[in-house]
Amino acid sequence: MDDFVCDTLTQWQLTDVIDRFKDEGIDEESFLLLDEGTISQLIPKAGPRLKFLKKCRGLIEPAVPPTSPDVQPTATTPPSMEDQTAPVVPAMIPQTLHIIPQFDIRQILTGSTEGKLILGSLDEDVIIPSQRKCLVRILVSHLMEKFGESPTSETKKALAAALIHGFPSLKDESDSSSGFGYWFTPGRNRRPATGFLEERLRNVRKRMRKPARSQSTQQTPPQSSEASTRRTFIPECTISEERAIQCKEWLKHNSQPLNQVEQYMQDTAVYRAKSLRENGWDIQGIRQEFPHLFTPGMVS
DNA sequence: AGCTTCACCCTGTCCTCTCC
DNA sequence: GGAGAGGACAGGGTGAAGCT
Known part of the structure; x- marks a missing residue:
């Protein structure tokens, strides 16, 4: 394991899992490719795993300019050096986890x-x-x-x-x-x-x-x-329309827990694409129907 | 043998971004 | 705002391999 992984986990106060990462040969390159399934295997205990995911997710928030209506944040544009508040951890981590499949x-x-x-x-x-x-x-x-x-x-x-x-x-x-x-x-x-x-x-x-x-x-x-x-x-829906509507209604009224929001957003992706195409909503209509579409990371 | 499929290669077009 | 560069895609040609 290289210094990057060790330093990052230490900074995130997750020193307990350093050995586990070391055993699995996680280096900087593979660290940046971690998906949530692999994270679950590496950190089986829910507590540390949730902390790890939180750290990853937390980093995406500062990357989105809070008060700049003219500048639309893009999924692939890395934040400028001035925006990087965490020096050890590159801002590409949340993008890798949430944007790149x-x-x-x-x-x-x-x-x-x-x-x-x-x-x-x-x-x-x-x-x-x-x-x-x-x-x-x-x-x-x-x-x-x-x-x-x-x-x-x-x-x-x-x-x-x-x-x-x-x-x-x-x-x-x-x-x-x-x-x-x-x-x-x-x-x-x-x-x-x-x-x-x-x-x-x-x-x-x-x-x-x-x-x-x-x-x-x-x-x-x-x-x-x-x-x-x-x-x-647009491929066929993987879930029934009835189920998709249930998920959509739940998403309209809930924003926690985040992993369930992500799961429902993923499950309704095809349904959402078909709805947008069939209904031709304007941006306000889209916001009303799928408010979480504008939550950072959800587009992916 | 003739036909079909596919990998590989090439050119042209559209679109976006950057620079002047 | 226009020009140029570059990315992505469509479409087509060619030859090899597989199928009937």
Whole structure:
């Protein structure tokens, strides 16, 4: 374990868990990638875990300018140096925890028979090209199911990073910066993003839009068909509409406990997207229906 | 053998941001 | 405010591999 992790935990008065972090080989890089599931494993006791989560969440509040209506805080914009009140802890921690999604590759693969076979091969550090393609298909399918057909660059990066973090044998040794260049390389110097994941996404989008485009051009004016085909794909709700409405009503009247707010916001994400699209509310309407959408960290 | 699918590569366009 | 740079995406071409 490096000094960063030790110093941070000491400053947060969580010295009891330093050994646990040390045992699990948590260094600065993996510390910044911690998701709440991993935190639960590292800090099984509820008390220290809640304190840890509070410290992480607490840091996001000062990053949002309190009285500056002209300046809209963005999820990806780090606060300026003047805003950083905690010198030891970089302000990227809450963003990593709340804005950049986390992926459990093992869990994703366990969800299918083919995935389980690939998992076995990955555990033996041997993967053949056909398995690699199948792996990409499973991951991209998961990606599109959770984030639609055009996930953000950060989301794709997070997936690629989780992949090589979980299975170091898949690391791109020629890519010294991130290590996941084979899997996803963001666009640079007017070149488009590339990598197995990006290319698969592109091919899936092509296939999805091909029949829709040819059909719509026969039946509707060009402008409206263009507008409809360019709309972001919204996946099916994972919970019933009745349950989604229950969650929405609860969220309207409650702001604690925070983890339940987060859970309900996550559960109603698809329902929310469909409601916004169908109802066309203005900003006030959105605020009334989903007040927590404007709570820091909730957009993600 | 012919067809289909897919990875890989390329170009063009749109949009945002920064600089002057 | 305009120009330029850069990111992201769409669309298309090509060749290899798999399928019928």
